[in-house]
Amino acid sequence: MAVQKEARVAHLVDLSGTTRILELEPAEPLDFVGGQYLIVNSGIVLPDGKLAKRAYTILSSDARQERVVMAVRRLDGPGSAWMCTRTVGDQLPFSGPWGKFLADDATPRRTLVLATDTGITAALGLIAGRAFEPQRAHATLVWLVEDGYFLSDAFVGAALCSGVTYRRHPLPRVGHPERLGEAQRIAGSLGGFDRVFLAGDGAVVHPLREQLFPAARVECYFNNPGKKSA
Numbered sequence: 001m002a003v004q005k006e007a008r009v010a011h012l013v014d015l016s017g018t019t020r021i022l023e024l025e026p027a028e029p030l031d032f033v034g035g036q037y038l039i040v041n042s043g044i045v046l047p048d049g050k051l052a053k054r055a056y057t058i059l060s061s062d063a064r065q066e067r068v069v070m071a072v073r074r075l076d077g078p079g080s081a082w083m084c085t086r087t088v089g090d091q092l093p094f095s096g097p098w099g100k101f102l103a104d105d106a107t108p109r110r111t112l113v114l115a116t117d118t119g120i121t122a123a124l125g126l127i128a129g130r131a132f133e134p135q136r137a138h139a140t141l142v143w144l145v146e147d148g149y150f151l152s153d154a155f156v157g158a159a160l161c162s163g164v165t166y167r168r169h170p171l172p173r174v175g176h177p178e179r180l181g182e183a184q185r186i187a188g189s190l191g192g193f194d195r196v197f198l199a200g201d202g203a204v205v206h207p208l209r210e211q212l213f214p215a216a217r218v219e220c221y222f223n224n225p226g227k228k229s230a
């Protein structure tokens, strides 16, 4: 059973009505590495009797463990609404860190990190991690996202470590019939990489792995074909 831990909400910034940055101070050292996430327990009991526990990725560098940063996109569900209504000083129960969306060994490789939607947080956390440092000069971050959906280019640029090439391409909204085709068109034009990381919408990243990047490491945030929502 996962060990329950707590972090104090230390600082909040609402970038828009639907996007919030949270800085958390864990009660004990997290010992996380870039690309990992926490599972936050909102304490909300769902109609099926389960607790609404949701995963949120640490986007700040693992060089700093005592205060970590997350970005949350508010949706219609209970978890993101709970995250977006915390106040400074609140205690946030969680388990973790979890996850295997991690950098490889230190051998430099031409690396593509492709994220859709909120999956950008996994991309930023991975790239900011100390283990990814040897890859940065050879890395390209591509973010496929609806205009104005989440973080700004200025935020991503500031969070991104130097050396990484960054491009954002607009994608039709989640569920739009032309969304996958557009993602396939963009991803199909990206060649020459030794290593690929994919994060975000499972209805996009899984087909991209099957069709274009069979060895890619994947972090699926939603539309996960193998999972029910908790």
Ligand SMILES: Cc1cc2nc3c(=O)[nH]c(=O)nc-3n(C[C@H](O)[C@H](O)[C@H](O)COP(=O)(O)OP(=O)(O)OC[C@H]3O[C@@H](n4cnc5c(N)ncnc54)[C@H](O)[C@@H]3O)c2cc1C
Binding pocket: 037, 052, 054, 055, 056, 057, 058, 070, 071, 072, 073, 074, 075, 076, 077, 078, 079, 080, 081, 117, 118, 119, 121, 122, 174, 219, 220, 221, 222, 223, 229
């Ligand atoms: C490993 C991992 C890391 C994650 N990291 C982050 C993060 O850093 N920031 C963040 O905001 N979210 C992140 N998520 C998503 C997050 O865990 C929740 O799924 C999300 O906040 C919705 O929870 P909810 O309770 O508000 O809505 P729910 O009731 O759980 O979901 C409502 C509906 O929205 C869909 N949905 C979930 N996420 C999205 C999305 N981004 N865009 C469109 N539809 C979506 C769900 O499939 C569902 O149909 C992560 C998910 C995983 C698995």
